[in-house]
Amino acid sequence: MLRVGILGGGQLARLLCLAAHSIGFSSAVYAAEEFCPAKNVSQYYQGEFNDNARLNEFLANVDVVTIENENFSADFLGIIEAKNKLLPKSNSFIVFQDRLTEKKLFNQLNIPTNQFYPVDSYTTLQDAANQLGYPFVLKQRKLGYDGRGQYVIRGEKDITNFKDKQELFFIAEEWINYDREVSIVAARNTLGEISYYDICENRHENGILKKTQVRKADPMFPVATELVKKAMMHLNYVGVMTIEFFQVNQQLLANEVAPRVHNSGHWTMHGALTSQFENHIRAITGLALGSTDTVANVSMYNCIGGMPELGEVMKLPGAYNCDYLKTPRANRKLGHITLVDNDSTRFKNSEANLTELIKAAEVVDL
């Protein structure tokens, strides 16, 4: 029996555990929290990330380790990697946890992206503004998610807010009037095989993903697969990787990479023959990948701050609920609901009804 270890205990860890158990592996989760979504579905090692004794106990009891969150320090990742059990390798986390090194890699690999400038002082912020014009976007280089640590700079006045800040650790990015946002979710295993899921069209509100719509045979699929393949090959990457793009006319501009399973791939739990979670587990355990075929019309909705009434949701044809069992809090992703239906008319009806139910339960605090 192979033992899969996961660093971090949120919903991604929870869903990875379920996939590991379905194949017939055991799972163990290492996380700092007393309660977290993965706790009661796995062996659970509660420990701080600087508690080496506890960490070594965890590492001794697993055969392979993966992460649900790329924001661990290089030092910490080095400790894990020294045991030769970490997949994907730490190089991917280190490059993608910093928006500047991520963008530089895009340039190096000729993966199209928007213009950007590092900002580490008020002067460099002014320089960036001169280069980019207004509006532009200022993003924390590390640890931002769901729109946190991102600022739209609409004019000189917004810049002066940063005049007295002690340390600036930002990247300034060109503002893109995109036609749509899409993502590609792909998996690469230890044998070098790569599989791609259908492209998804994503809708964000206030920086938080609200809806993912699967687009079968999307015209941008060949471009997107080439770009994610380039990144995977360069890093000798193993596992699931997602790239989010802005599409402008027929061009895809890479926005960011998730070196892990990703929210825009949650639809695969019920909408693809093999879920992104199972394919990630297969990839890191040396197994062949499962089919990524989409089974019907599919879309996925995030539930933010509140879950809609379960009984009402499940009455919608094709609805699958996934509650992460997190304490409700404004702006927090508490779960997602996937719609899967071959009947296109019924599917559209369910989409309209589900949107209403989710909106009524949503708690967003701007």
Added chain:
Amino acid sequence: MLRVGILGGGQLARLLCLAAHSIGFSSAVYAAEEFCPAKNVSQYYQGEFNDNARLNEFLANVDVVTIENENFSADFLGIIEAKNKLLPKSNSFIVFQDRLTEKKLFNQLNIPTNQFYPVDSYTTLQDAANQLGYPFVLKQRKLGYDGRGQYVIRGEKDITNFKDKQELFFIAEEWINYDREVSIVAARNTLGEISYYDICENRHENGILKKTQVRKADPMFPVATELVKKAMMHLNYVGVMTIEFFQVNQQLLANEVAPRVHNSGHWTMHGALTSQFENHIRAITGLALGSTDTVANVSMYNCIGGMPELGEVMKLPGAYNCDYLKTPRANRKLGHITLVDNDSTRFKNSEANLTELIKAAEVVDL
């Protein structure tokens, strides 16, 4: 958060837990064993089935209780039922745990079955032999599974083996030269909605299920669904129910009923839009049922006594592994493998290759 309790900790409990967690429910398992397949994927209450204090502790911590095994005593089921949390209700377990009351129910409901006679003495055994002729089948009324407690009686000599037995608690059944064995898996929820999966064709060897092949649009589907509906309606049944039939010409003869998720429905984990495990959980928690549509060509193979090499299995296109993490033992079901593929030629190839791999690993002791 709804808390699902399961009595018994084997593979059915394990897979029910995974389905409950996927929706966003918690699960708790009550079982006597120190180790069992469900242990590390759920909250686990180890306790004997006559330990009322421990049982009450478990019952206080769950909202609904279901079973993975119908062979609990009526007294025990009564204790659980008194808490108003048991689904399906105990009436179904009680009638189907005894092959005689099961067969009598078939007669009562005009569900066709083979001829049968109760056997509780050597005299009644001789009477049954006179009525049925040779060969016929003698089955323990209770607790038989995977062919255990079943005897083919080929002539008078076989009868005399039972002459000196103290107590006989059997049913004698007509020998059927069937054309094929099929099963229907259906779910009925608390609202009375019923959904049916496609018919499966089952192949047993030595009384143990070896292979289940899904038959889309099978000509016997309308007959099978009417029969399982009749049983469910009569019992006001809630949950997944399976009926196994012998088919002779165009007639289905009910062989036995499983008032629970069933091995011949395991293919639904990857081969149907909604698994039998999720639909059982939905049914007992008052939710609408999910689509039972089959997604492609599907067949399922049991692994008996030994699991084939995982890496080789997963290389087969469309293969999904499910290891129950049980201690290997001859004749024991250790896991199952499902093949799901839209490409019929590739599917047939995988079937042939998988059959070889499974056979090489199998340990059967007759």
